[in-house]
Amino acid sequence: MKPTLLVLAAGMGSRYGGVKQIDAVGLNNECLLDFAAYDAKKCGFGKVVFVIRKDIEKDFRERLFDRVAKNFDAEYVFQTKDALLDEQEIARAADRTKPWGTIHAVLCAEKAINSPFAVINSDDYYGRDAFKTLGEYLSNIDPHSPEHAMVGYVLGNTMSKSGSVSRGVCTVKDGYLESITENTKISYKGDGIVSELDGKEIPLTGKEWVSMNLFAFSLKAFTGFHKYWDNFKKTSLELPKAEALLPVAASDIVKAKEGSIKFFTSTEKWFGMTYPEDRAIVKQEIAKKIADGYYPETLWEHC
Template sequence: MKKHHLSLVVLAGGLGTRFGGNKQIAEIAGLGCTIMELSIADAVAAGVTQVVLVINQAVRSEIEQVILPRLPMGIDVVLVEQRIDSVPEQFQLLAQQRSKPWGTGHALLCAKDHVHNPAIVITADDYYGASSFLLLAEHFKNLTSWAMVGYPIIDTLSDQGGVNRGVCQVKNNQLIDVVEYLNIQHENGQIMGDNPQGLREKIAVDALASMSFWAITPTFFDCLEAGFDEFLQKYDNGVRMEYYLPDQVQQAITSNQQIVTIYTAKESWYGVTYKSELQDVTGKLYELRHG
């Protein structure tokens, strides 16, 4: 087995329901590649030598035929399918009742057998900026703690309406808590969002948002495995619930006193939720690469 110092895990198994298709393989106009390929190139430039793509079966053929040949030479690429029946044997009956993937926590857990070193974890349809990969690569040269790059929330809002974001609570450059706020948008010169209790609340203008850009070590997979078993036992009658990655990071911080170092992004984040956003985002990425 080839040894790697730093891996990249790309979570590309979602079904893109709100987008209306497989947005992981939507190409950027003028660049002839996907957002995921830009991120992989940035990661390789930062020192990543292994890429684990967690995909759904529907896109496997296109990724193998179109995207893999375009990736940088010399890297070790592994394709892992996030399958609904990838659950412990005692929960197979539960899997038969489900029609959509189990969520981002399960997606990362699917990569467990292939990641034996520090890894950066991203989602396929978000662009994080080359400098963010360098921040996390540098982190692992000096520290063994987990880490995250947070983005100024003011830079992650949409002109097309409210967005949902995990708002970070930070102390001494460590992540203390991530609180999910819904329908965040500008209102009367302030940033407002619905807190977990459903109350409209002001969000600090300098708050950092979690955009699913993590740095982990293999110990995290043990947390994910134990948490997934607990999740399946608890939600055995709620097969539509999802097992979210940020929740498991939070659980590790709370119960295991796990340290998660937080860094502030130096570049803008770009993401696509709805197909109507694709043209605007691809235009910005084209400018970024050819500006």
């Protein structure tokens, strides 16, 4: 059974100032997600599922989905603020204006996923080697295995000069993830890198392994995700900015000894669409890869 690629594309893009998921960056107006889907298909994935907002559906279809769906088994599902909540929970969350984060997005897509799956963000470039690694891994595990996986990146390769980034700093032992500590504000300061955590500045070396939300799960992971989501709802529905985060839920599976996460690594240099200034950089990086023959000039004609 071929694995599925799950793309989390329902973000609000508040720092970017627009719908970055479908912004054109390729030579023929391809989006960053075109390249992710193209890489995944070349690396053995059999299907791609996008999680989007209802308000971007028309533009999403016109700028990305219809093109991808001609070349790849593809579908999309919606993440809404009230999804996975009962009437009492909806009332408790009356002040909420946006969806509930990445684990909520994954759970919104559960019915569309029937095979082991990888998860990616819509605004990050991961590199084909990472898809190859996880595609091979997922193709060879039991669909309900307690063993999962992820690809970690070197922090210094994932920084943006345009502003702070959010990264999960990983603790790894014997090739397996031990924990992920979510750092929501990592930035350059002088000649170094610092993380603002709990009101304090913590210096980082730039050599730390970090999560870029590139995970690979068997279907068994949904059991842990539901447990995390149920606990989150008990404590956080009244908090307008609280988010149920995939790296935290994944780390909880390990802490509870309900599964393991094999830690693969990549030295690929990240680029992505976090800030408006990033778009020009992404276009340059994609153009370089096309010039080097890594991608064809017209992407899907050569799939």
